[in-house]
Amino acid sequence: MTNKIFIFMALFLCAVTSRAEDGSSLWLRWQNVGKAKIELKGVQDGVAVARKELSAGYCGKSAVLRIDKAMADDDGFAIEERDGRLTITARRTSGLIYGAYEALRRQALGMPLDMESHPRFAIRMLNHWDNLDGSIERGYAGNSVWKWEQMTNTSTTDRRRLPAAQAALMDRIIQYARANASVGINATVLNNVNASPQMLSSAYINKVRWMADVLRPYNIRVYLSVNFATPMKLGGLATADPLDPQVGEWWRTKVAEIYRVIPDFGGFLVKANSEGQPGPGDYGRSHAEGANMLAEALDPFGGKVVWRSFVYGANHKGEDRVKQAVSEFEPCDGKFRSNVILQSKNGPLDFQPREPYAPIFDRMKRTPQMAELQITQEYLGHSRHLVYLAPMWKEFFSFVSPDRLQGVAGVTNIGDDTNWCGHHFAQANWYAFGRLAWNPELTSEEIAREWLRLTFSSDAAFVDTMTDVMMRSREACVDYMMPLGLHHIFKFDHHYGPEPDGFKAEYPLEWCPVYYHRADSVGVGFDRTVATGSGATRQYREPYASQYENIKTCPEEYLLWFHHVAWNHRMKSGLTLWQELCRHYQHGVDEVDRMVMTWRRMRPYVDDRRWQEVDDRLAHQAENAREWRDVCLGYFEGFARKNK
Numbered sequence: 001m002t003n004k005i006f007i008f009m010a011l012f013l014c015a016v017t018s019r020a021e022d023g024s025s026l027w028l029r030w031q032n033v034g035k036a037k038i039e040l041k042g043v044q045d046g047v048a049v050a051r052k053e054l055s056a057g058y059c060g061k062s063a064v065l066r067i068d069k070a071m072a073d074d075d076g077f078a079i080e081e082r083d084g085r086l087t088i089t090a091r092r093t094s095g096l097i098y099g100a101y102e103a104l105r106r107q108a109l110g111m112p113l114d115m116e117s118h119p120r121f122a123i124r125m126l127n128h129w130d131n132l133d134g135s136i137e138r139g140y141a142g143n144s145v146w147k148w149e150q151m152t153n154t155s156t157t158d159r160r161r162l163p164a165a166q167a168a169l170m171d172r173i174i175q176y177a178r179a180n181a182s183v184g185i186n187a188t189v190l191n192n193v194n195a196s197p198q199m200l201s202s203a204y205i206n207k208v209r210w211m212a213d214v215l216r217p218y219n220i221r222v223y224l225s226v227n228f229a230t231p232m233k234l235g236g237l238a239t240a241d242p243l244d245p246q247v248g249e250w251w252r253t254k255v256a257e258i259y260r261v262i263p264d265f266g267g268f269l270v271k272a273n274s275e276g277q278p279g280p281g282d283y284g285r286s287h288a289e290g291a292n293m294l295a296e297a298l299d300p301f302g303g304k305v306v307w308r309s310f311v312y313g314a315n316h317k318g319e320d321r322v323k324q325a326v327s328e329f330e331p332c333d334g335k336f337r338s339n340v341i342l343q344s345k346n347g348p349l350d351f352q353p354r355e356p357y358a359p360i361f362d363r364m365k366r367t368p369q370m371a372e373l374q375i376t377q378e379y380l381g382h383s384r385h386l387v388y389l390a391p392m393w394k395e396f397f398s399f400v401s402p403d404r405l406q407g408v409a410g411v412t413n414i415g416d417d418t419n420w421c422g423h424h425f426a427q428a429n430w431y432a433f434g435r436l437a438w439n440p441e442l443t444s445e446e447i448a449r450e451w452l453r454l455t456f457s458s459d460a461a462f463v464d465t466m467t468d469v470m471m472r473s474r475e476a477c478v479d480y481m482m483p484l485g486l487h488h489i490f491k492f493d494h495h496y497g498p499e500p501d502g503f504k505a506e507y508p509l510e511w512c513p514v515y516y517h518r519a520d521s522v523g524v525g526f527d528r529t530v531a532t533g534s535g536a537t538r539q540y541r542e543p544y545a546s547q548y549e550n551i552k553t554c555p556e557e558y559l560l561w562f563h564h565v566a567w568n569h570r571m572k573s574g575l576t577l578w579q580e581l582c583r584h585y586q587h588g589v590d591e592v593d594r595m596v597m598t599w600r601r602m603r604p605y606v607d608d609r610r611w612q613e614v615d616d617r618l619a620h621q622a623e624n625a626r627e628w629r630d631v632c633l634g635y636f637e638g639f640a641r642k643n644k
């Protein structure tokens, strides 16, 4: 029985507590808070977290945590309740942590506890686009949670021995770790994909080591984004050519230095030869040659290279941007080492409110792949608009089977704002990302309900109403921003608000809105057909390739993505394209107005502070939705006038 560890806990003094909201609360407000006297019969690393969480939250009489080596070798767990005794069984200690949080969630939601669950993806990862100076690329919730300058004592995680500021920082990072662990997230990339070479300096590696030590008990593995030219910028080499032996040697030495202090380090995330970042292409080498050089250095330690396919304007400059990832990477299929994973955004362009799925997921047959989703709302109203993203991600999984993927990454929306994500409802997207990364079969609605109940109130009148609001919010956003397949008509740089007439001669054409909507007196939309356009439809598998190619069968939500359509084209509704466009924009505005009115009725269910903060943001969203409608329709009407 050496493979079984039994830990008995007698839990008593169960009390229901409520506390005033300070605006910082996450969903970790298990409703039954018990005080436990714990009797331990055995301990193993990592069990401590499960024990601590359960003893604080579980309202039963006793609980047993049990390791069973006969279970599937993943982070899964089983929960059983018999005669008032709770048993959580897992193969790994990580499973005990996830099982503990699941038991608490189920208890808080009044659900039956008995269940067994295994994660669908092995890698459930957050990508922070946080810079070392504390700023965040596309972050809308304040500055970075990581305060690198406060990490002065890297030798201990005993908070009593830390300076006060660092102890407070550690508390905040533990909150973050708990929130992640409670939804199953098991990996985090700490820094921006546009990476500073300084990230790999010895001083920062020491700080990363401290972060890894704080996160490890919650089963969160740390990864770093790396700048491909680091051997030059930090190491003083004359080149970063992946085939240069000195370069390989530099990376091997650096990787060994990292693993000396972080033995479970996850690996590197790389943005190469994209948007001005250095890469193997600078030396005429392929992505596979670049990735493999890093993979070789990481391999002896079990580390991975996560290589991004978000590449355009490099070798296929001038080609329709949505085709470039496939053009660039397909020739490398089968040439990557086994510890390289290709990470691609869900759509072929760039996290638009609605995109068709990225065909690279079909085309790379012999390369492990991961999907990159964006939790931060770069193109969906930042953290100012209430837009629940689970339906968008479910849409993606309806085209790309989770079975094709080794993992999912979410570009986070977390910052040092009191409420973590800028908008209270933006927390729902962090939560939903984690829940879907564990189980993509969950419905968006189930997740919304859970989150609302854990975060605000279980009152049915509140939960039913706000679930409906959340479920409609993404489609509302598509409607007031870019309906019917329109895309990339945002203001330059900050990507907030409409700029359909956007054109700057000094910018690459593929950053300019006018390049994407192609409005003229005949019609609007980007012709991507094989017959007369860019031929992007050819990259899709059947039946989608044929469906998207034909204007008669192309789903209307993607119509202007794939076709240049006449203003007087008859839509399925019987309306002309112009009329249909107007209808969608107006519908988006109406939906937000409804959200505002609904929220006003929710006042009895929410504490004043959070209610007011959400109300302010909704009022702003309603104004923005009008601006989108008026600016876009005003602009398009100039073209449509003669022909609508």
Ligand code: GCU
Pocket: 137, 138, 193, 194, 271, 275, 310, 350, 378
């Ligand atoms: C978008 C985004 C950039 C980001 C890039 C990426 O273009 O606007 O800020 O760096 O995506 O994903 O690499």
